[in-house]
Amino acid sequence: SQKIEQNSEALNIQEGKTATLTCNYTNYSPAYLQWYRQDPGRGPVFLLLIRENEKEKRKERLKVTFDTTLKQSLFHITASQPADSATYLCAPTGGGNKLTFGTGTQLKVEL
Amino acid sequence: DAGVIQSPRHEVTEMGQEVTLRCKPISGHDYLFWYRQTMMRGLELLIYFNNNVPIDDSGMPEDRFSAKMPNASFSTLKIQPSEPRDSAVYFCASTLGHHSGANVLTFGAGSRLTVL
Numbered sequence: 001s002q003k004i005e006q007n008s009e010a011l012n013i014q015e016g017k018t019a020t021l022t023c024n025y026t027n028y029s030p031a032y033l034q035w036y037r038q039d040p041g042r043g044p045v046f047l048l049l050i051r052e053n054e055k056e057k058r059k060e061r062l063k064v065t066f067d068t069t070l071k072q073s074l075f076h077i078t079a080s081q082p083a084d085s086a087t088y089l090c091a092p093t094g095g096g097n098k099l100t101f102g103t104g105t106q107l108k109v110e111l
Numbered sequence: 112d113a114g115v116i117q118s119p120r121h122e123v124t125e126m127g128q129e130v131t132l133r134c135k136p137i138s139g140h141d142y143l144f145w146y147r148q149t150m151m152r153g154l155e156l157l158i159y160f161n162n163n164v165p166i167d168d169s170g171m172p173e174d175r176f177s178a179k180m181p182n183a184s185f186s187t188l189k190i191q192p193s194e195p196r197d198s199a200v201y202f203c204a205s206t207l208g209h210h211s212g213a214n215v216l217t218f219g220a221g222s223r224l225t226v227l
Contacts, residue, residue, distance in 0.1 A: 032213050043115075043202050043218030044154070051213070089154065097142055097208050098167060099216060103153035 002027045006090060006102035013080055014110055021075040021105045023090030030092035033066055033073045038087045038104065047088075048075075080109045115219035117203050123225045129191040132222045135184055136205030144216065145178055145188050146202040154202070160186065161208065193226045200224070 005024040013019050023033070031052050036044035050057040050066045050073070057064045063076040073092070077084050089104040116135040124130055136143045144159040158168040163180045171178070175194070180186040190197055200223050204216040 034215065036216075041220075043204070043221050044216075045218070046215045049213055049215060093213075097161070097206075097214050098156065098159060099144070099214070100156060101146075101154040 002100070004028075004090065004092060004100065004102040006088075007105045008103060010106040010108055012108045012110060015081060017080055019077040019080045019084065019107055019109070021088050021090075021107065023073040023075065023092070023102055025071050025092045028071070028092050028094065029068075030094055032093045033064075034091045034093065034099070035062075035064060035073075035075050036089045036091065036101070038089060044089055044101075077107075080107075082109045082111060085109050115203055115205055115217055117201075117219035117222050119222055120220065121223045121225075123227065124193055125227050126194055127192045128226075129189065130193045130197075130224060130226075132188045132201050132203075132224070134186045134188075134203030134219060136186070136203070137217055138184065140205035140207050140217075141183075142206045142208050142214065143180060143186050144204040144206075145186070146204065146218075148200045148202060148221070149198075157188070190224075193224075195226045198224055198226050 003026045034049045035047045038044040048064050050064045061078045065074045085108050087104040087106045089101045091099045091101045118133045145157040148154045157170045158178045160180045178188045200221045202221045204218040206214040206216050
């Protein structure tokens with residue numbers, strides 16, 4: 001069956017460092033992969049979408065990579081700030097309209 | 112646009128009672144999704160609609176759950192009878208479908224349900 005794995009343990013890093021979050025998937029051939037941010041008490045908010053033919057996508061301090069051979073996406077936040085603290089969810093999609101999410105990784109950026 | 116609007120934001124009810132959650136999608140969006148989020152299982156897709164028609168309800172856990180979309184601006188998720196294990200945050204999301212399938216979802220703020 002299809003499976004999406006994100007680190008269930010919280011990631012704690014110091015302000016100014018680069019945070020790297022991992023999304024692994026199995027039994028999927030996604031044409032796209034999306035990343036969302038979720039703050040406590042709120043719904044997820046879209047951040048970035050990367051297509052299978054794109055190796056890397058950037059938006060301000062965010063960078064996403066997509067390796068279809070490894071079946072993995074990495075999500076990087078450079079020069080992290082306490083305001084980046086949130087849960088980050090990945091959603092590989094096969095090109096249909098149905099989005100299935102990983103369980104998310106909680107990021108805590110400390111001063 | 113005010114975004115996806117869900118009500119109620121919080122609901123506390125007793126086991127056996129009927130619960131109705133409501134959603135108003137973004138105007139012009141033709142897809143609407145209902146998700147449930149718990150610590151144990153994360154964000155699970157329950158059902159989604161296209162142009163008010165249910166397309167995939169394979170995530171609906173039991174017959175106690177039902178969802179309707181009587182028009183393009185309103186959807187309900189009903190649980191009858193409710194059970195303590197239904198306690199979760201229920202999210203509604205909408206999107207304008209693209210033929211390419213690269214659909215970005217806009218979520219509501221969620222309805223937190225507690226069944227005692």
